[in-house]
Amino acid sequence: MFSLLLLYPIFVACELDSSPTATVCSPKACFTWYREKHTFQETVKRCKEHGGNVATIRDKNEFTDMEFVVSQLNEKDSQFWIGLWLQKGNCTLPGLNLKGFKWISGAEDSQYSNWKKEPETTCTEERCVVVQRSSSLELKWIDTSCRGRHFYVCQFYFRGMCPTLSVMGPWSVEYSVPFSDSRFNQDNAFARWPHGTFAEVSCGSKSHYTICQETNGVFAWTDPGPYCNDQTASCDYRNGGCSQLCFADETGVHCRCKDGYQLGGDGTSCTLKNDCLSAPCDYECVTKYSGFVCTCPDGFQLAADQISCVDVDECSVSHPCGENVCHNTNGSYTCQCGEGFTSVNGHCQDVDECTQSRCSQGCLNSLGSFSCYCFAGFRPSNSLTCVDIDECVTNRCEHTCINTVGSYMCACRQHLKLADNGISCITKSGGSSTPPDPPKVTQGQFQEPQVTANPVLTYSPTFTSKNPSNHSITHTPVGDLGSIGDSVSKAPVSNSLVLICVLASVIPLIILIFLTAVIVIYRCNRSRNHNKKQSPTADSYCWVSSGLESTPDKIQDIKLSVF
Known part of the structure; x- marks a missing residue:
């Protein structure tokens, strides 16, 4: 300073x-x-x-x-x-x-x-x-x-400086500074010399040597002089060694300074008066050639008296907070950031809510707000989340509709297959089972919504504040489903499903028939064997009465003769 x-x-x-x-x-x-x-x-x-x-x-x-x-x-x-x-x-x-x-x-x-x-x-x-x-x-x-x-x-x-040497009489001084090989004399010398400067003083036939060094934190010459101070000294020779005004009397040579300067401790040099010693400024004082000037810290400026400091109203001068509320303080200001903004280094910056994963699917950040949207095959359940659309409610398929997450699939009854449009069912020979041919619908895919003439589903909340309850949601009805994702036919999937269903029904039936046949054959064979063992001879012959009384022995003989 x-x-x-x-x-x-x-x-x-x-x-x-x-x-x-x-x-x-x-x-x-x-x-x-x-x-x-x-x-x-x-x-x-x-x-x-x-x-x-x-x-x-x-x-x-x-x-x-x-x-x-x-x-x-x-x-x-x-x-x-x-x-x-x-x-x-x-x-x-x-x-x-x-x-x-x-x-x-x-x-x-x-x-x-x-x-x-x-x-x-x-x-x-x-x-x-x-x-x-x-x-x-x-x-x-x-x-x-x-x-x-x-x-x-x-x-x-340099670490510090030493003043110019004081020489009172006929003399010559040469200075050697650390940053140059040149030697400087008193006629073109500095007012102060850097640490390490070597000086040679010649007083007539005598020479003196001194170096600018530091001692206990003070920079001074090893031999400060004054030099050449004898009766021959006068103001006529090099101004008596004075830097400004020289006066001589019977006691010798005396140096004085011009207005605005003061005599240095060596008695020969003059320096600017330090008007700042009286602390005239409200904050900081800087010495100038013509006196002094006052300065103020950041956030303040000099008053009309050029001494005291007054606050700068940054809110009205530079509008640092933009559209947000600015509060001036003593020497500074603060920004009151609205919802959707945060204070960074005294300024309001937009908060990117999309980095906070507030939306369940798509998110669009905007200045001070954000918007959520749903992918194809979903609809908004509230301002932040999306739920699957059950496309089967609208009976899109000719026969069977199977809802999936974000999409749906069609299936056909037995002996039919899915047409290329993924909705209609046709015979395996290629004929259509029904006259109409609905528009081709393919399996929906998860994708970012695009602006088209007939979008599948758009969800664009308009936020007037950060309160989700105040979000305004606009729903566009589901249009042509042919625009959902890439065209992927349902036919291969539906045919596989029908085949599985048919096999699942036929195999148990075949097993049941086989078991039934085995049981029937088994029971028939068993019944036949049983009947052979118990059948009497009378089963093949008729009894004719002879009128004779038969005895058991005779009957036994008859049976034996038969066999």
Whole structure:
């Protein structure tokens, strides 16, 4: 937040790789502008060779640093690379701040962006980002081909910074920074130097050496000076070592600062006054060259006094909830989603009820609602479920009708077979058993309903709310059954059924007749044998009376003579 306190005067024109550059250092990084044009991949390589990365603009502080670097240049309407790109195979994402692009430094996605227009939609092309400086000094992001050639800015991160050395008399100082092989002198030096900078101070014939290091969390020179502080010091020689105003008296040289600046702890440098120390802002204070500005958190904006923050009514400004109810809150808002919608990241999104398996068969999702429909051969029993239609109730078959789940089958009586239309019965010789020939009906199949001139069955509830009891159901009567599914003849199935029925009736009858015949034959044979054993001689002869008295012995003799 306070990086600008250290930025002025940080600009320096120098020579790196034979290319004029501009460099600015903030408390944690230095930015170097290169006035030579390269492709994006060449830029990445060159920045890494110098020990840095292509510059990023991830937040307002980095934007302010970049704004200051560009303001020191005379380049107008110029474009330069920043380390933001879209790799080949990744898609642009319009709903995100970075639009699917990633920082090449590997940093997490930032919430800050400053697009001039929406990036080109692509998933197959590598795209990179340049910053365009307009005549009004606006720095807008533009996506472009990575094969183009533009200026570039390298960013060098450091752990901390040390102030410029204080030298009071005739002197010379040379600084060696970690990110360059060039040596900088006091005439074109930075206001602050990154950690690891080596400095050589020459006071006449004497030389002093010091390094910017960290001690107990504080960054300072190993020998802070002041240097060359003797009686020869005066304001006539290099302004007495003062960064702004110099005054000399009998006690020596004294430095002062201009309005809006304050004298640093070294007695020679001047820094911007920190007007934010008095906490004038309602939320956050940012120091600027001309004073300070106040900022507000998300959901708030500066009031007319430019100091306090007032709530932004998002419901009336951006209408984030669409057709749903929006409730403004202090610094934010909430969406009251209607039935059929759910809140996702502060916005109302449609609920896909079809993923919840509410319908027993077909389901059609719609915005804020859904509809159920039945397959061919079924009818709705309520707003959500379907039941089988008993097609046999309408006597579709000429003889026997067998209802099945979602369809039906026809069968014929004995000695007849099913015709090709699957309904009529004909003799096995081919003649029709009845004059009329009903339309051909085949076995229905489970299938999605299609819009036809005469659909079998449609069921299209219209939902005015999510309460199933309020669903309006429209039934279309069953029409031409020839449209149910594919044409599959019932004849083979019916013939098999008739054959089974005939065999089931004949076989028991044959068995019964066979058993009856066996029993009859058996009883006849048994009766014949019995009669032979008990038949007397008189069965074949007649008795004639002789008038004589017969005795048993005579009778026995007669019987014996007969045999």
